[in-house]
Amino acid sequence: LVVGFATQNVLSQAVAGMFILLARPFRIGDVVDVAGESEVVVEDIGSMFTVARRKDGLLVLIPSSMIVGQKIVIRSRAS
Template sequence: MAKRTGAAIARVVVYIVIYVVISAVVHYLMSSLLPQYNIQVQSYEGYVQILLALLFGYYIVSGVAEFFYWSMRAKYDHSVAASVRNVVRIIGIGAMLAAIAGAVGGGAAGVALGGFLGIVIGFASQQVLGQAVAGLFLLIARPFKIKDSVNLVGEDGVVEDVSTLFTTVIKSDGTKVLIPNNAIIGNKIYLKPKQQQ
């Protein structure tokens, strides 16, 4: 685990270094070298830099998410670590987009644009993030385990899986029920004794 955690950090550092070098080369080419040959592309440099920031930003955020995944794997199983990785990735991408919007707008306009983008992303992903955070709490608190006989949100059955967004329960007739994790957190959880299974 420690080796993979170190590899994830090394990957993030490499992505940052490559991004800085490529960004500097693009700046030199578009603002100094190409104009010497009467190729006027300075006005497009901002767009190229934004594309580079989006591309490398995604890789950097994914690398940070992998670092959190392997750090969590030392103490928790795959499902908990994957939940944390997904939440970090969603928050990281939102922060990256807000930062890029702020840089493009500049000053107070950038802050307003970044804030507006953050609000839009927040509202758009409110349900998903709520379920992901609820799933994370379920995986950490573990009020029930896989193969426990339970009653969740009025559904009787055996827990088959607890993932980031849904808990899967198999009913006695074989029907598979996917219950949103945020519905479970907000309701009573009934754990049936072993003899009722």
């Protein structure tokens, strides 16, 4: 049961990550509000996590499943 739940979670993360990689709602370098984080700079977009840097310099790993289906505010686009 535990293995099944863990596998389901990993698969849902991977599917969400693939959606983000294909749909490209934001790009590396964009400043966005997403998953409860405000004005973060997107540093990397992967299949499991998006890595963003907060204003205080800390890196935040945002699980892909927290991004899909949520509102994303793009404050500025990378050039």
